[in-house]
Amino acid sequence: MAMLDNKIGLVLGVANKRSIAWACAKACAAEGARMAFTYQAERLKETVDELAGTLNDSLVVPCDVSEQETLDAAIDAVKQRYGRLDFIVHSIAFAPKEALEGEFVNTSRDAFRMALEISAYSLTQVARAALPLMTEGGSIVTMSYYGAEKVVMNYNVMGVAKSALESSTRYLAADLGKDNIRVNAISAGPINTLSARGVRGMGSLLGYVGERSPLKRNVTADEVGNTALFLISDLASGITGETIYVDCGYHIMGI
Numbered sequence: 001m002a003m004l005d006n007k008i009g010l011v012l013g014v015a016n017k018r019s020i021a022w023a024c025a026k027a028c029a030a031e032g033a034r035m036a037f038t039y040q041a042e043r044l045k046e047t048v049d050e051l052a053g054t055l056n057d058s059l060v061v062p063c064d065v066s067e068q069e070t071l072d073a074a075i076d077a078v079k080q081r082y083g084r085l086d087f088i089v090h091s092i093a094f095a096p097k098e099a100l101e102g103e104f105v106n107t108s109r110d111a112f113r114m115a116l117e118i119s120a121y122s123l124t125q126v127a128r129a130a131l132p133l134m135t136e137g138g139s140i141v142t143m144s145y146y147g148a149e150k151v152v153m154n155y156n157v158m159g160v161a162k163s164a165l166e167s168s169t170r171y172l173a174a175d176l177g178k179d180n181i182r183v184n185a186i187s188a189g190p191i192n193t194l195s196a197r198g199v200r201g202m203g204s205l206l207g208y209v210g211e212r213s214p215l216k217r218n219v220t221a222d223e224v225g226n227t228a229l230f231l232i233s234d235l236a237s238g239i240t241g242e243t244i245y246v247d248c249g250y251h252i253m254g255i
């Protein structure tokens with residue numbers, strides 16, 4: 001029997017085949033999971049449809065977390081189709097481009113609010129909306145980054161949002177543990193995706209981290225996907241509220 005046979009998932013954050021969310025979905029599908037996918041905007045629908053179409057019994061629904069009614073409709077569609085939910089991959093983030101370059105001190109109120117709302121609050125928002133469907137326990141996994149705890153040039157307000165996301169992971173884990181729902185974050189090393197390209201200087205960051213990490217390379221989206229599979233599976237049944245680094249060891253290095 002495969003690790004996720006009879007498990008139903010909701011995957012938020014597939015934009016294209018390079019998305020970390022897609023790597024997570026591939027790993028889970030290989031272990032028997034069936035999944036619903038959300039796309040944020042109409043321009044992404046065709047790509048998400050195509051990717052999800054390669055998997056068994058998938059569902060594709062719109063959801064922009066800044067519009068609560070779209071999330072409610074997505075959860076409703078999952079309920080109609082599958083009747084319940086066992087896991088969630090939350091792999092979404094956004095900050096205005098001008099907030100991801102230059103000095104953090106110049107972050108506008110609007111950019112701060114938007115980054116925190118979409119990149120951090122949405123985890124709590126999605127967990128609450130999905131809770132009635134997670135009747136048999138489950139696992140929620142979100143994506144963080146090292147900029148949550150150390151200053152990374154140009155990452156700026158997204159670092160603050162990731163701090164809030166990791167803290168939210170712990171608070172949610174404490175709340176939802178009684179329902180046998182585990183909540184964990186993966187702190188992934190830099191990967192060349194659509195969102196990553198929005199951070200100024202991403203190319204040189206990849207080079208820097210690749211040279212200095214213990215494994216002397218950058219992590220791949222598939223490695224992050226495999227860790228998400230582990231956290232979702234029963235192999236991680238004793239782990240909750242944790243942030244697991246999948247960064248080729250970069251975060252352990254001092255000088």
Ligand SMILES: NC(=O)c1ccc[n+]([C@@H]2O[C@H](COP(=O)([O-])OP(=O)(O)OC[C@H]3O[C@@H](n4cnc5c(N)ncnc54)[C@H](O)[C@@H]3O)[C@@H](O)[C@H]2O)c1
Binds near residue numbers: 039065092193
């Ligand atoms: N790529 C990296 O280097 C890296 C490293 C660590 C963590 N992460 C995190 O991984 C997650 C996935 O990013 P990615 O690198 O795969 O890039 P990506 O661009 O493929 O995925 C980001 C997703 O967020 C979605 N999104 C943005 N605003 C949204 C909204 N309002 N409602 C719903 N969805 C919205 C986008 O549609 C997109 O699908 C993000 O949280 C990111 O911060 C990325």
